[in-house]
Amino acid sequence: MAYQYLDGGTPAAERDRRVAAFQAGEGHLFLISLKAGGFGLNLTAADYVIIADPWWNPAAEDQAAGRAHRIGQHRPVTVYRLVTQGTLEEKIIALHHEKRALAEGVLTDGGEGATLPSSDELLSLMREAHMPKS
Secondary structure (H helix, E strand, O other): OOEEEEOOOOOHHHHHHHHHHHHOOOOOEEEEOOOHHHOOOOOOOOOEEEEOOOOOOHHHHHHHHOOOOOOOOOOOOEEEEOOOOOOHHHHHHHHHHHHHHHHHHHHHHOOOOOOOOOHHHHHHHHHHHHOOOO
């Protein structure tokens, strides 16, 4: 299967060439590191986005998925998030929900009563992710 690829080490000129090639139909798949793909890309040739490496900040995922949701996109875009059961990924997704709820609280009620997770809560999250399941 023909595909395009870029990560944080891809030089700018090569990055531009690969994006243009994908947009022109050269490849049915574009593999992009989440952080490398979250800045300055227009990928309206994509109609599916698969996030395989959850990021701590849900906005980074939103921004990466948004690369396909641009002016010029004429098809529906479907976003899939792959999460492996019993891994740290589950904890990251739970943290996403908490961050989104916190942001919503700040936007709707000025943040009254909203709190950020403490260092102890973050450490507990990490410990839980590494505990064997019985």
